[in-house]
Amino acid sequence: MPVSASKLVTLAQLQAQAERVKQELAKYTLASELGSLAKKSEISEADLSAALKSVIDGKMDAADGMTTEAINSAIATAIAKSAHARFEKVEKVPSNDEAQDNVLYLVMNAATGYYDIYAKVGEEVVRLDDTTVDLSNYATIEQLNAVSGGIGGTVYAGAKEDLSASDDSVIAAYFKAHTDVAVKKSDVFVVTTTVGNSTYEKSAYFYDGKAWVAMTGNVDADKVILRENITLAGGYTQVGNLTKSQNGTATFQTKGKSVADILTEIFSKRLQPTITAQPSVTGFALNGAKAVEAGTQVAAASYGTAELNPGSYKYGPDTAVVASGWKVERITDKATTEVANAETVSLAAGSDNNGGAGFVIGDAGGDAVASLKYKATATHGAGVTAKDNLGSDSNPAGRCRSRYCDRFRSERDAE
Incomplete structure (x- = not known):
């Protein structure tokens, strides 16, 4: 019984379809069902389906067939041959013959100081772009520092134990030892003075663009603390509320007290309240x-x-x-x-x-x-x-x- 023409595929149609996989399958000899179909001028749908299924399932003869392992190998080979773009720095623009596909060539542009980017497009090497960034709408560091006395000032710190040493000498010594530092307006320097194991004082200075200026300014008398007691001596018997013998000495307990408290104790008579x-x-x-x-x-x-x-x-x-x-x-x-x-x-x-x-x-x-x-x-x-x-x-x-x-x-x- 003849097969219906609607269910037949011509040899030309089959060959066109097979050509697409022919490069990877060329090393394999298809001598089984799929190979035998190539000798027919007309192929039924059922014959073609069975032959293709045999190839996919790896059930062809071992001598001339394509196994599952062979199919996996062919796929891996195809993937390996797929293109992956990469950068390559060169001294000059390569010629059309020298340039390779999927390579982005970086060539230094002496005029701009940036790299130009070239690639082979079709059969021709063309310039795609360069590595410059447009910063026209961004502020420079100098511009930022000029705004409101400077933005993002750096805080520096130094310490001293010698009370006779000036804070200026501490600041100068720091920057002499750190010549890589560029001082800018709005920077701050904190000087810590220690006496023994205790912190005696912390002073802060602000750089105004020309010099270091004390941030504390005038100091309230209640912030100045005496380190030692005061010995009263001399030919007197009384200073304010303090008394001693005419030619004797006395100890005024001032250690740890503020100047404000000391002056109050000398010149102000303290009176206790009543209800x-x-x-x-x-x-x-x-x-x-x-x-x-x-x-x-x-x-x-x-x-x-x-x-x-x-x-x-x-x-x-x-x-x-x-x-x-x-x-x-x-x-x-x-x-x-x-x-x-x-x-x-x-x-x-x-x-x-x-x-x-x-x-x-x-x-x-x-x-x-x-x-x-x-x-x-x-x-x-x-x-x-x-x-x-x-x-x-x-x-x-x-x-x-x-x-x-x-x-x-x-x-x-x-x-």
Whole structure:
């Protein structure tokens, strides 16, 4: 039975397809099914499929067939022959014949000082580009240093142990030893002075473009510390607050103190403070309090608000005394009874009706009371330490004196 023409492939079509793999497969003799197809003028689809499958699966005869290992080898060879571009530096531009494919040639351009890049494109060597970078929109280091006194200053450091040596000498010695350093505006130099094993001083200098300028400027007297005590000697008995015998000597304890503290100690008399007003309750009163006839009935007694006066120190500061709690007590000839208690800063107004029974004022006996009065008590802490006349903490601390305890009670009666 003849095969349908639509299922046949001509020899010319097969040869055109086979030519594409012929270079890698040329060393192999296809004497099996695929080779036999080349002798046919017409090939069925089934015959072609079987032959190709036989090649791919490596099932052709060992003598003349292509095994799986051979296929892998052929693929590896093809990959190895694929092109990979690389750079090569040369003295001159290669000729068309000398140039190789996939090689980028770097040739120094004496006029620009940069390398020109050449490559073989087709059969001709052409210039592709050069290695220059356009920095026209970027600032130079000089321009950066000129902005706001310089940007990105470098910090240098030096040290000395000889107090007689100047900081300038330390800076000069550093740059004499580091001749590769180019000082620029905004650079900073820190000089550390050590005495024994302790750091005595750190001074910073700013380079203004011409010279090193001290950054500290004038130094506050409380920043200058004396290293030793001062011996008082000479024919005098007193300097300010300091005294000694006429021709004797005395030691002024100045080691570790600032110049400001030393001058204050000499010329200012230090006075300890007093507490000019102790904390006290203000504003508490019994509304409508007055003398009444015996037997008068009162339904309820009401009292007003109360505040705590924090007291004061002679030289300040504010005592910072604040009430932490309040208690209101009813006081009669028969008993003292607590009627209110609150943990508040101030006392709110309130009233007392004796549990709804009210009160009988007089001396008629029974439940009557001879008088009715109330007492408010505020509880508070001792406050801050008082200052002396020179602004230092009192010595001994004002709040710790024996006549002042850590907690106070302030009372006021309302009748």
